[in-house]
Amino acid sequence: MMIKPELAKKLIEQVRNEFAASLQYLAIAIYFEQESMDNTAAFFYAQAAEENEHGMKLLRYVVETGGNAELLAIPAPVAKIKSAEDAFQTSLNWELEVTGQINALMDMAKQQNDYLAENFLQWFVNEQLEEVTTMEKLLNLVRKMGDKNIYMLEQLIKHAE
Numbered sequence: 001m002m003i004k005p006e007l008a009k010k011l012i013e014q015v016r017n018e019f020a021a022s023l024q025y026l027a028i029a030i031y032f033e034q035e036s037m038d039n040t041a042a043f044f045y046a047q048a049a050e051e052n053e054h055g056m057k058l059l060r061y062v063v064e065t066g067g068n069a070e071l072l073a074i075p076a077p078v079a080k081i082k083s084a085e086d087a088f089q090t091s092l093n094w095e096l097e098v099t100g101q102i103n104a105l106m107d108m109a110k111q112q113n114d115y116l117a118e119n120f121l122q123w124f125v126n127e128q129l130e131e132v133t134t135m136e137k138l139l140n141l142v143r144k145m146g147d148k149n150i151y152m153l154e155q156l157i158k159h160a161e
């Protein structure tokens with residue numbers, strides 16, 4: 001076994017967090033689809049698929065390094081989405097939380113002198129910068145548009161990723 005049990009446990013918790021994020025983004029995608037904002041819905045369906053990939057990437061790492069990969073229950077998405085601003089604020093909060101979780105994993109890998117895990121986790125560190133920046137920009141735009149002009153988002157979001 002190349003991975004220490006404590007780190008494997010934390011990585012499996014992160015698998016759960018990423019799958020939970022995927023469900024959260026699905027819920028947001030459904031909200032926008034029901035609001036007839038199909039481009040914005042497509043953006044969030046793609047986010048959901050990405051989170052699923054993140055979860056799988058973490059899971060594969062634990063399996064490949066011989067850790068215990070017993071899966072955990074995935075929590076349901078948080079409260080119903082009330083508005084476009086709420087959707088983007090929820091997304092940004094989520095990404096900031098995930099950034100903290102990834103940093104904590106990196107701290108543990110460093111404490112354990114696990115260079116392989118450090119190298120693996122660096123990809124997630126970089127990914128979080130992109131995800132947080134994207135959500136911050138979109139939240140800012142949504143606030144500027146306000147409810148009246150929210151359908152402008154449909155044009156802008158096509159170029160957001």
Ligand code: FEO
Nearest residue numbers: 018051054098131
């Ligand atoms: Fe997998 Fe959006 O963090």
